[in-house]
Amino acid sequence: MLPSIYISHGSPSLALMENSTTNFLKNLPKSFETPKYILVISAHWVTNNLKILYEDKPSTIHDFYNFPRELYELTYEAPSSKEKNDEVIELLQSNKIEIQKEYSRGGYDHGVWSPLSFLYPKADIPIIQISLPISYDVKELIYLGEVLSPLRDDTLIVASGSITHNLRDMIWDENSTKIKPYAKIFKDWVVEKIENADVDSLINYKKEAPYLSLNHPSLEHFLPLFVSLGASKNKVGKSLHDVYMYGNLSMDTILFKE
Numbered sequence: 287m288l289p290s291i292y293i294s295h296g297s298p299s300l301a302l303m304e305n306s307t308t309n310f311l312k313n314l315p316k317s318f319e320t321p322k323y324i325l326v327i328s329a330h331w332v333t334n335n336l337k338i339l340y341e342d343k344p345s346t347i348h349d350f351y352n353f354p355r356e357l358y359e360l361t362y363e364a365p366s367s368k369e370k371n372d373e374v375i376e377l378l379q380s381n382k383i384e385i386q387k388e389y390s391r392g393g394y395d396h397g398v399w400s401p402l403s404f405l406y407p408k409a410d411i412p413i414i415q416i417s418l419p420i421s422y423d424v425k426e427l428i429y430l431g432e433v434l435s436p437l438r439d440d441t442l443i444v445a446s447g448s449i450t451h452n453l454r455d456m457i458w459d460e461n462s463t464k465i466k467p468y469a470k471i472f473k474d475w476v477v478e479k480i481e482n483a484d485v486d487s488l489i490n491y492k493k494e495a496p497y498l499s500l501n502h503p504s505l506e507h508f509l510p511l512f513v514s515l516g517a518s519k520n521k522v523g524k525s526l527h528d529v530y531m532y533g534n535l536s537m538d539t540i541l542f543k544e
Contacts, residue, residue, distance in 0.1 A: 288321050290431065290443035290517035292510065292540040294450075295329075295401045296531055298350045301360055307537045310527045311404035314539065321442035323370050324406075325414045325434065328397030329447040329507040333417040336378075336430070337388040340371055344413070345393035362399035367412040374414055374437070381433040385416070397446040414441070424489050424512050431516020443517045445510035449473050449536040450501040457533030468497040469534040480515070480523040480540055488515065501534075511540070518542035 293311075300308065330349055331339075346361040371387075378385050398415060422430065434443060450469045457464060475496055479487045487494050502508050515521060523540040530536055 288438045288440070288442045289318055290435075290438065290445070290514040290542045292445040292447065292514040292523070293401045294448040294535075294537050294539060295397055295446050296448065296535060296537055298353055298357055298396050298400060301396070301400045301403055302354065302356055306529055307527065307531070308404055310529075310539070311401060314526075315405050317541065318442070318543075321411060322440040323367065323412050323414060323437075324402065324442045324444060325374065325416065325437060326394075326398045326402075326444045326446060327416050327418055327510050327513050328395055329418060329510055330395035330397040331391070331415065331417045332420050332506050334419065334421050336383065336385045336419040336422075337417040338371055338375060338385055339366065339391055339394075339415040340368070340387035340389055341366060341391070341393070342368070344415075346399055347391075347393045347395045349395045360399075360403070362394060362403050362409050364394070364399075364402070364406075364409040365412045366414065370412060370414050370441075374416070374434075377436070378433060383430060383433060388417070401444070401446055418506060418509060420506070424491070424509075427509060427512035428485075428489075428516035431513040431518075434513070435517045435519065438517065443514060445514035447507040447510040449476055449508070449511070449538050450534055451507035452501055452503060452534055454503070455500075455534055459532075464533050465530050466534040468500045469530065469536060472497045472501040473536045473538060476511075477525040477538065477540075481525065483521040485515070485521050488512070514540065514542055518544060520544040
């Protein structure tokens, strides 16, 4: 069975870099068999209700501004699969989860193609992308993951976000080794709860997690974690990459193997 994973995808500029994080992502697929499909839920496609990207040949969306020209020239032309899309839709609907087909989004946002360009640079594995339904509470996101879990027989489930994500307080110096204490304290709290399957504390993160608002002025980069958590049978994850960029941006990936 393939894992479900939560990837902190970092800045769009990561796609142009060579560092410990890009090397880690390149080597991550060695930890499990090659999937037939990849299902992604990204922090960069937020909708009120759940949607699924239903396009034959999704393009590469450059959904960011004021970055180097080279970044806008990158493409990731992975196919999709209408057949697999239909399977996902049927699976969700049979478990009383409503989902709508999205025909005109245009393609994959950088929460999809940036990390996958390192994991699977050939772009030859069909991608199924579902949106992040902002109307869902945490328990509903976990249930969504639980319903998707059977897909792990042939599908890698990827939740793409960031364990910490305060863009306004970054240190824009790639050589800086200073880590903001609030980022480390929050990240360590999340990892401790995940590695001990403390689902109750995670569900109550708004009350229990330290420095939540400092790490997540908005929640869209944190919420995909709960889908990957839900897709795990034993709810135990493993932190794989304890590295920070820009002083407060955790690049941690959480692997749920069971």
